[in-house]
Amino acid sequence: MAAPAEEKFTTERIIAWHRWHDKLLSFRLTRPEGYRFTPGQFARLGLPLGNGGFVWRAYSMVSANWDEHLEFYSIVVPDGLFTSRLALLGVGSEVLLDKHANGFFTVDRLPDGKDLWLLATGTGLAPYLSILQDPDVWQRFGHIVLVHGVRQRDDLTYQNEIRALTTHELWAEHGHKLRYLPVVTRDAPDGVLNQRLPALLANGELARSANLLLSPASSRFMICGNPAMVEATHRQLMSMGYQLSRLRAPGQIVLENGW
Structure with a gap:
């Protein structure tokens, strides 16, 4: 992919680097003065190809919109161009x-509702970590359920950061609203959900695990991850009476493909 015109990008430096394991990493970049974003949005990052060109990829921000740095979460594809x-x-x-x-x-x-469900697979977790650092989100909803589906238990990253969310000084009085539900499909530890997200919605196990009732009147959903999961989860919710939220027709679902 061709690089944007030079005046449309800046050159930033990696200031922190973390390998969760050989297929997952996180990193922080310097944040240029004046860079603004809304939690849930993504940035376009570029690397040189060595032939004078660049390769660009979209990455959701992990960091809060008030942080001095920009943090990103990435899968590592051995033969991936980026x-x-x-x-x-x-x-x-x-x-x-x-x-x-x-x-x-x-x-x-999303229009106002009682419960906010944040459904993710893999690195689709990233935008929710930014969204959950927005004090307005904690005040707006009565319950917030973060669901992270992965294949193996080692893929359950950001555990310390998720636990710390409930006691952050900016929204500590609302910290009790967060319910974290990990989902592991291949080697699930005892007591951890082990089916795919659409199935957990269909059989009611996801709602039971969060101790909440699902209803189009009160439940709001965000879906982020691989396209197959997003599509299947969207279809399942539609069959349960939920609608995609559009500018002129607000509904109960917003979605993003993480690939």
Whole structure:
């Protein structure tokens, strides 16, 4: 993919680097002055190809919109044009950043409701970690359920950060609203949900695990992850009476493909 015109991007530096395991990593970039985004949006990051060109990929922000840095969460694809290069970087390496954040995967697209369900698979967790650092979200909903589906237990990342959300000083009085439900489909520990998200919605197990009733009148859903999961989960919710939220016709679902 061709690089944007030079005035449309900045060159940022990696200031923190973390490998969860050989297929997952997180990193933080310097944040240019004046860079703004709404939690749930994504940035376009670029790396040189070595032939004078660049490769660009979209990454949701993990960091809060008030943080001094920008944090991202990535899967590593060994032969991936972007991630194979990304995996060789470290603290001090440079990454290009498009000057403008993009996307409409934001909570303000949902009408008011009682319960906010944040459904993710894999690195689709990323935008929710940013959304959950927005104090307005904690005040707006009575319950917030973060559901993270992965294949193996080692893929359940950001555990400390998720636990810390409930006691953050900016919304500590609302911390009790968060319910975290990990889902592991291949080697689930005892007591952890082990089916795919559409099935857990269909059989009612997801709602029972959160101790909440699902209803189009009170439940709001955000869906982020691989396209197959997003499509299947969307279809399941539609069969249960939920509708995609649109500008002129607000509904109960907003979605984003993580790939």
